[in-house]
Amino acid sequence: MKWSEICIHTTEEAIDPITNILYEAGAGGVVIEDSMDLQKEWPSEHGEIYSLDPKDYPAEGVNVKAYLPVNSFLGETVEEIKQSINNLLLYDIDLGDNQLSFSEHNEEEWSTAWKKYYKPVTIGKQITITPTWVDYRSDKKDRHVIELDPGMAFGTGTHPTTVLCIEALERFMPHGASVLDVGTGTGVLAISAAKLGADRVLAVDIDQVAVQSAQLNVKLNKVQNIVQVRQNNLVDNIEPGFDMIVGNLLAEIVVRLAEEGAAAVLKPGGLLIASGIIQTKKSEVKEALAGHGFQVIDELTRKDWVALIAKKHRGG
Numbered sequence: 001m002k003w004s005e006i007c008i009h010t011t012e013e014a015i016d017p018i019t020n021i022l023y024e025a026g027a028g029g030v031v032i033e034d035s036m037d038l039q040k041e042w043p044s045e046h047g048e049i050y051s052l053d054p055k056d057y058p059a060e061g062v063n064v065k066a067y068l069p070v071n072s073f074l075g076e077t078v079e080e081i082k083q084s085i086n087n088l089l090l091y092d093i094d095l096g097d098n099q100l101s102f103s104e105h106n107e108e109e110w111s112t113a114w115k116k117y118y119k120p121v122t123i124g125k126q127i128t129i130t131p132t133w134v135d136y137r138s139d140k141k142d143r144h145v146i147e148l149d150p151g152m153a154f155g156t157g158t159h160p161t162t163v164l165c166i167e168a169l170e171r172f173m174p175h176g177a178s179v180l181d182v183g184t185g186t187g188v189l190a191i192s193a194a195k196l197g198a199d200r201v202l203a204v205d206i207d208q209v210a211v212q213s214a215q216l217n218v219k220l221n222k223v224q225n226i227v228q229v230r231q232n233n234l235v236d237n238i239e240p241g242f243d244m245i246v247g248n249l250l251a252e253i254v255v256r257l258a259e260e261g262a263a264a265v266l267k268p269g270g271l272l273i274a275s276g277i278i279q280t281k282k283s284e285v286k287e288a289l290a291g292h293g294f295q296v297i298d299e300l301t302r303k304d305w306v307a308l309i310a311k312k313h314r315g316g
């Protein structure tokens with residue numbers, strides 16, 4: 001997986017609100033480099049003073065750095081972050097020079113360094129996602145634990161668009177459902193559907209790397225008797241008869257999914273959970289759904305992202 005480091009040069013008072021914004025935007029980790037830290041004395045438990053390297057710190061002000069996975073959502077996520085930070089001015093928060101800079105890190109450079117930024121996350125009422133390398137033990141019996149090795153594919157579970165899908169699966173998926181996961185990435189939604197009681201899940205992705213990653217994660221989570229993974233473009237040649245489709249794709253691709261026959265693979269009354277839609281494109285997507293056999297019955301939102309729940313017309 002490639003990671004983009006976003007660095008915001010700001011002030012001490014803006015650290016907390018900016019950190020919140022970055023986590024809500026799906027950052028895997030946030031690092032704070034505060035020039036004031038160099039002037040403090042840091043006695044450790046054993047009495048020695050930590051020596052901090054001035055090279056790691058800005059000359060003045062604070063650097064807030066976050067690591068975002070490079071994927072098709074990155075452009076919109078960055079716009080959303082900039083907008084939210086600028087909105088802090090409305091609350092009279094001093095942003096200092098508010099400079100944003102980026103650098104990309106590829107997997108080899110990072111080796112395993114990025115892994116430390118992945119932590120187990122709890123989503124909705126029933127799911128906890130933990131990276132495979134963390135020895136996670138749940139004390140809560142009512143949570144399903146999903147182990148994920150994200151590798152090069154998208155879908156660690158932390159992105160707001162993924163969280164919306166898992167919440168929608170919890171709320172809208174009938175027990176024993178047959179589910180089609182379009183754009184499965186790591187397989188996170190297909191595995192969640194299986195853990196939440198689906199009888200059969202078909203997970204497809206156009207990208208062979210994602211297919212391999214999903215296949216691995218399906219086995220890690222021992223749901224291979226429920227989840228089948230294959231390479232496919234949207235719903236091309238998919239046999240009909242699903243109770244539900246879940247697709248965490250961008251707005252443009254959700255529109256294509258509707259145009260290219262999502263309704264045809266669902267049973268009458270079946271549901272489509274369409275996520276990855278930025279607020280500004282919601283009405284465009286709603287129109288496409290209405291024009292292709294669906295009625296939008298609910299919408300869930302998180303920050304600037306929307307997931308639409310659409311029902312296939314009966315008799316459609």
Ligand code: SAH
Pocket residue numbers: 153154155156157159161162165182183184185186187188189204205206207210232233234248249253
């Ligand atoms: N379902 C995961 C990943 C979402 S990212 C999650 O919710 O976290 C979107 C995924 O859709 C990517 O893996 C991308 O390869 C896939 N995708 C994009 N266009 C597609 C298409 N036309 N057909 C199938 N999959 C597609």
